[in-house]
Amino acid sequence: MYNSQLWKTFWNFIVHHYDGEKEDLVKINVPKSKSLEAACLALDVGYRHVDTAYAYQVEEEIGQAIQSKIKAGVVKREDLFITTKLWCGCFRPELVKPALEKSLKNLQLDYVDLYLIHYPVPMKPGDNESPLDENGKFLLDTVDFCDTWERLEECKDAGLVKSIGVSNFNHRQLERILNKPGLKYKPVCNQVECHLYLNQSKLLDYCESKDIVLVAYGALGTQRYKEWVDQNSPVLLNDPVLCDVAKKNKRSPALIALRYLIQRGIVPLAQSFKGNEMRENLQVFGFQLSPEDMKTLDGLNKNFRYLPAEFLVDHPEYPFVEEY
Numbered sequence: 001m002y003n004s005q006l007w008k009t010f011w012n013f014i015v016h017h018y019d020g021e022k023e024d025l026v027k028i029n030v031p032k033s034k035s036l037e038a039a040c041l042a043l044d045v046g047y048r049h050v051d052t053a054y055a056y057q058v059e060e061e062i063g064q065a066i067q068s069k070i071k072a073g074v075v076k077r078e079d080l081f082i083t084t085k086l087w088c089g090c091f092r093p094e095l096v097k098p099a100l101e102k103s104l105k106n107l108q109l110d111y112v113d114l115y116l117i118h119y120p121v122p123m124k125p126g127d128n129e130s131p132l133d134e135n136g137k138f139l140l141d142t143v144d145f146c147d148t149w150e151r152l153e154e155c156k157d158a159g160l161v162k163s164i165g166v167s168n169f170n171h172r173q174l175e176r177i178l179n180k181p182g183l184k185y186k187p188v189c190n191q192v193e194c195h196l197y198l199n200q201s202k203l204l205d206y207c208e209s210k211d212i213v214l215v216a217y218g219a220l221g222t223q224r225y226k227e228w229v230d231q232n233s234p235v236l237l238n239d240p241v242l243c244d245v246a247k248k249n250k251r252s253p254a255l256i257a258l259r260y261l262i263q264r265g266i267v268p269l270a271q272s273f274k275g276n277e278m279r280e281n282l283q284v285f286g287f288q289l290s291p292e293d294m295k296t297l298d299g300l301n302k303n304f305r306y307l308p309a310e311f312l313v314d315h316p317e318y319p320f321v322e323e324y
């Protein structure tokens, strides 16, 4: 049984990867060796919650890091909370279990703790994670994610995954799963972009009312990769109000940005390749923000999205047209 309180006490490290030979959606300028190194370092410094995805193309390195740290006695499998995600090209019901099995093989695991539908938007299946038409537009598909969900339920029953959830779903899309006839398991979480500039208060209220945990990505203002993020967008950690609250509390802006989410009952993900930042981010459990500071930070919300996933915008299930 999924235990959200327990999960909230875990922390997270995430590693993205760049495959220098492949032109694709997840092209990010990070060599695989750096991802492996960062994953090992994160386990060494105490991280136990890993958020990855098939689309990040780094599951193999995560698997290598986990196995080496288990062998070295640094961690036990049962101490880890491993999340991975079903890519949009594998929504057709017959593709779901094989996709999870592929991720498990990459990760060298018998099960993952959490498996998420990465986006509510299906893409055409195929070898390429980002199938394009002759005009360079993504080839989108018409599978109903409720049918995909049923296969995730079967994967849970088969013991391949402990809990199942979604990512980037708006409240109407969550509602469709919750109202699906014959629903066996509710999504345990919805992982969405959430930070001081996009505080997701309405989606959070909705999720809380349904006992769904909101997991925040982009909590530190994202990695600002130029392929994904408008380089003119404001740098979250440089925000003057955030910096004032940080100074007052004698903590870094990053710690304040993470603590703000935790105090609202949100599970923040925090990505870093640097040991000093990883160690610093673990200190988020060691202090509290006053109600006054929380109110000041609430005031920074401007419903600003760093990662609008424009590559999916033509699909009727594109999630970010809804207010929440």
Ligand SMILES: NC(=O)c1ccc[n+]([C@@H]2O[C@H](COP(=O)([O-])OP(=O)(O)OC[C@H]3O[C@@H](n4cnc5c(N)ncnc54)[C@H](OP(=O)(O)O)[C@@H]3O)[C@@H](O)[C@H]2O)c1
Pocket: 014, 015, 016, 051, 052, 118, 167, 168, 191, 192, 216, 217, 218, 219, 220, 221, 222, 223, 224, 237, 252, 254, 255, 269, 270, 271, 272, 273, 274, 277, 278, 280, 281, 307
């Ligand atoms: N479900 C989805 O669709 C989705 C989408 C995006 C992301 N995610 C998940 O969420 C994770 C995190 O989101 P994100 O990658 O967008 O980035 P993020 O966690 O918001 O920000 C990462 C950036 O913050 C910096 N940073 C970390 N700790 C810091 C500190 N203590 N002080 C100053 N800077 C610090 C990192 O710098 P360095 O790199 O220099 O260390 C990195 O550039 C991802 O890795 C992924 O697992 C999910």
